[in-house]
Amino acid sequence: MTDQKQPDSKQAQQLWQSQPVEDIKMSADVIRRRAGKFEHRIFWRNIREYASSLVAAILFAYFFATTHVVLFRVAYALFIAGLGWVVLQLHRQGSAKSVPAAMGALTCLQFFRAELERQRDVVSNVWSWYLAPLVPGFVVLTAASVIARPYPAGLVAAAFLDAVVAVIFLLVWKMNRRAARCLQRMIDELSAAENSR
């Protein structure tokens, strides 16, 4: 470090520390109330994350209640079960979690790495917890469509639906693979920083 750098960094420290602040003060009672509100906010944030799955489940429940074809009923029931599994997994591994109480015991490196690894595992395993649970429903729905409708209209409609679903699944899988690679790069950077002496 050169001598001429010292005054500038000291000036930056003074500039930083002397900036005006609002001096927000919160009593322990206020904090308790805020903690309650915080958990409430986390709850609604999670509900928003699950909203699409819940809407789809309600829709399938409606189809289940209105159809009289057994095979369709089985398909819709499998979809509802699959979506229930997805929501459960979202709840267990999702990003909008409340902060762990013991985070002060972890250094920034330990905490950040654990958080990145958790998110990487969520996105890299998207096939097993998000896409695969919906496959049985689609398989039975395809079979039901082929059987219930006259040939070849039923087969064409089922093939079209399956092709669209396959493309969507492929896109979701690829996007998550890309996100996992990005997270892995960040983890590797942290590992390099941790191992650097």
Place this chain on the structure above:
Amino acid sequence: MSTIQTIPAAGSTQDELYQDAARKFGAALERLARAYEADPEIRRDLLQDIHVALWRSFAGFDGRCSTRTWMYRVAHNVAASHVLLQRRTRSQALVGLEELENLPDAASGQSAADRSQALDRLLGLIQRMKPLDRHVILSYLEGLDAAEIGEITGLSPGNVATKIHRIKSVLARQFSARGTQP
């Protein structure tokens, strides 16, 4: 660096520990939140999240480090989570100290800038940084020494020293005496 007493009294409760930390470090927490979030509304939420996390964390405070180290770990960890959550919506990529060292020097034409502009530029610089580098520069700007920065971040003393050297280099180039006078 200030000589704040950071060892809590024996038998301190969670509320007392929190109140004590909030009184001593409230301003530092506000500055930290400012470095992690530019939007005032979201920043207020982030600051409240940090306070709540700090209060909750003191239930598990074991006294193995100072309350200041504990407080900074909690605050930086909450803020890092915030950066990760915002990652998908942020358009600008975050950069490391190495890339910032290669930025062009601040134009001397801006030398008439006042403290507010200098502070804005400093904030702009910090908000572009990757979380770990941001932890280090903020701790440095708050006046913490290398040992304490290492204790907070988990970086080795040598690594902290290297990063501080780079920080000084970046600050010298961006806030040189002939440039902005803070």
